[in-house]
Amino acid sequence: MRRRSPKPSHACAERLIEVNVQNPETSGRSIRADWSxxxxxxxxxxxxxPAYQELLQDFEAFLGTIETPRLIYDxxxxxGNYTEVAARTCPDxxxxxxxPDIGMNAAARAKLAQFxxxxxxxxxxxxxxxxxxADLLxxxxxxxxxxxPEQRLRDMRRLLRPGGWLYLIDLGRDMDVADWRSYLFSSLKREHGLTGALRVFWQGREIAKQNKTILKAQQEGTYWTHTAEEIATAVTAAGFEIHRREAVYRDYSDLLVCRAKP
Ligand SMILES: C[S@@+](CC[C@H](N)C(=O)[O-])C[C@H]1O[C@@H](n2cnc3c(N)ncnc32)[C@H](O)[C@@H]1O
Structure with a gap:
């Protein structure tokens, strides 16, 4: 893949990440989640x-409705959970x-080593x-x-061939940490009993911490929050035609299936 050239002194990807971390536009002093x-x-x-699993199932069902995409970007x-679905269902x-995050990238590489x-x-x-x-993003x-984010949507349009697909889901509403905690706890308790639920919560406590950070970043405006209308307007302005649109992920997020306009 070709990378933009304006940073010739930073040849390797790791160095590029370091540059991004220090770039006030992409990080600076704003609150941001620690993705690693x-x-x-x-x-x-x-x-x-279950809400996350429903989205993955929707994506797999969507792949079954389109011509096999030759080139896909996640x-x-x-x-790598969506890449895993794509790699498994579109082996060719x-x-x-x-x-860009080293920790996320390493987790994906370990999980997808067989592909x-x-x-x-x-x-x-x-x-x-x-x-x-690209045929699918x-x-x-x-x-x-x-x-x-509006400029990033234009970047996505640039990556796609005319008629290429964009499968977009975005968190739009404030991350209500207490609401998610109670939803996940009830679901875990039903499946694994009280002790099982407590164990998973303890093992996954970093997630609660990072979700609180996401909420803070949303509240201070570092992370984008939007209504369904606002994201649809931004997607259309970036050069996409919307084929399907719905509120998902317990209404916290918007799903938009779009095609790149010629
Ligand atoms: C909540 S995770 C979602 C991961 C995955 N798409 C999923 O649904 O399981 C958000 C990811 O976006 C990545 N990210 C943040 N800013 C980005 C950027 N400017 N370009 C590409 N990825 C970015 C983060 O590193 C993080 O891994």
Missing amino acids: AYATAYDLLSEHN IGGGT SEIHLVE DNVEYEAFALEDIGASGT ICVHALYAMPD
Whole structure:
């Protein structure tokens, strides 16, 4: 994959990440989640979160409705759960997992080691220089955390060929940590009993901590919050035609299935 060239002195991906961390536009003094800390328990809670599992199932069902995409990007792919679905169901496709966080990237590499159709790109979306070639872009719960989300949507449009698909899910509403805690605890207790629920909560305590940070970042405006209308307007303005749109993830998030306009 071609990366934008304006940082010639930083040849390797690790150095690029370091540059991003120190860039006030992308990090600075604002509150931001520590994605590497999040990565340590991300899959533990994702596996036990029925709302998360529903989204993964929706994505797999969506893949069954379109012509097999040849080139796929999973932007902000985290620990690789959506890439895993794509790699498994589209074994002949080339999949690029774009994930700038070292911890998330390492978790994804370990989990997806058996797939030889996955490339790992340790860059932020804004540092990818490719254009006009992708057939499908996946971006789940990552856009809200990126600097200048409207510009990032235009970057996504640039990566896609005309008619290419964007499968976008974004957290739009404030992360009500107490509400999620009670939802997850009830679901875990039903499945694993009180002791099992307490054990998973203890093992996944880093997630609660990072979710509180996400809420703070939303409240101070570092992370984007939006209504369904606002994200639909931004997606359309970036050059997409919306094919399906619904509130998901217990109404905290918006799902938009779109095609890149010619
Ligand atoms: C909540 S995780 C979502 C992971 C995955 N998409 C999922 O749904 O399981 C958000 C991810 O977005 C990534 N991210 C944040 N800013 C980004 C950027 N500018 N470009 C690409 N990824 C970014 C973070 O590193 C983090 O791993």
